[in-house]
Amino acid sequence: MTLKYKNIVVLTGAGISADSGISTFRGQDGLWENHRIQDVASPEGFAENPELVLSFYNLRREQLLDSELKPNPGHYALAEVELACLAAGGQFTLISQNVDNLHQRAGSQRLISMHGQLQSALCPASGQAIDWTGPLNLGDKCNCCQPSNQLRPDIVWFGEVPYYMGxxxxxxxxxxxxxxxxxxxxxxxxxxxxxxxNAAGARTVELNLEKTSHDFDEAIEGSAAEVVPDFFENLLA
Incomplete structure (x- = not known):
């Protein structure tokens, strides 16, 4: 197979996870589960009320264990185009703002989780992350420091620098x-x-429920579960 594009970069956000039933936890009033964002998604909020923050993320982590929760066709389409691109000698990078595990479950390998992962806990002192699929509570401490530190969700909060920006x-x-x-x-x-x-001369495309920017060369409106498979099927064809 010959691909028209040799170096494909994809950015995904909450829209692709929403099509699988992932709750955004954020209401129209801007509150997250009736909490201010600063209270549950900032280092200051964690320092002031760690139990609240841990409970908030425990709910989100629990959602990932729901047997009904599955990747949707959009996730699978990205995993398939990654394989096709690499098989044709190209490069593929999937950058996700999401903290769920649906891309991994669909088979994506070249994944950058720029905002961290729900199923991971972080030592705030060493920066060491460990797998964590169950509840994360007060008293759960790291094994990398002496004295040990309270673990926190491995999530990039407001005011923190996203992972792997380079x-x-x-x-x-x-x-x-x-x-x-x-x-x-x-x-x-x-x-x-x-x-x-755009500065690199790439073709830029937005796939979203509605157009959000005039900076893209093309905008295709629709749910991710529908438009992502169609777009990449046409690309591979």
Whole structure:
């Protein structure tokens, strides 16, 4: 198979997970489960009320254990195009703002989780992350420090720098196709990804419920579970 594009970079946001039933936990009033974002998604909130923050993320982690929760066709389409791209000698990078495990379950390998992962716990002192699938509670401490530290969710909170930004920007600088899926792209640094891709001369495409930016070469409206498979099927064809 010959691919028109040799270096594909994809950014996914909450829209692709929402099609699998992942709750965003954020209401129209901007509150997360009736809490201010600063209270449950910031280092300051964790320092002030760690039990509240741990409980909030325990609910989100528990949702991933629901037997009814599965990757949707959008997730599987990305895993398939990754295989096709690599088999054809190209490069593929999937950057996700989501903290669930649906991309991994669908088979994606070249995945950058820029905002961390729910099923991971972090030592705030050493920065060491460990797998954590059950509840994370007060008293759960790291094994890497003496004295040991209270573990926190391995999530990038407001005011913190997303993970692997160097790798993200390197991929974008070499991209010839950039596709943003299910994300408004209004929050930096992800908001600057389309600019970096445009500067590299890449074709830029937005797949979303509605068009959010004029910076893309093309916008295709619809749910991720529907438009992502169609878009990449046409690309491979």
């Amino acid at each position: 790798e993200c920007m390197e991929a974008l600088e070499n991209a010839d196709l950039f596709v943003a899926i299910g994300t408004s792209g209004q929050v930096y640094p992800a908001a600057g990804f389309v600019d970096a891709a």
